[in-house]
Amino acid sequence: MPAIIQDDKQQAALKEIEEALAIVETLNVVLSDKVVISVNAVPETGKSVKVDIEEKDAEKIKSVLEGYKKRLAKEIQTKAKSYRIALSEKDLGVLA
Numbered sequence: 650m651p652a653i654i655q656d657d658k659q660q661a662a663l664k665e666i667e668e669a670l671a672i673v674e675t676l677n678v679v680l681s682d683k684v685v686i687s688v689n690a691v692p693e694t695g696k697s698v699k700v701d702i703e704e705k706d707a708e709k710i711k712s713v714l715e716g717y718k719k720r721l722a723k724e725i726q727t728k729a730k731s732y733r734i735a736l737s738e739k740d741l742g743v744l745a
Contacts, residue, residue, distance in 0.1 A: 662732040
């Protein structure tokens, strides 16, 4: 009986794509207009400190995160093409 040979590299790429898509989905929420950005600093010893970021500074942070999202989206698409992994319409929507 014929069988499809599983490719371990393709399976690893699929897992990496799934993980990266989850990150992009989270970034989409963070980059929406309806979010307040805060930083939670956790020193090695002592209590964590939460600092709310002012709107003008939050825009700078969002700009950096937008660049990260674009690079990650490009990596996802490149890896999907390279390993012949089909992205669903939902996946493509997350990357948009």
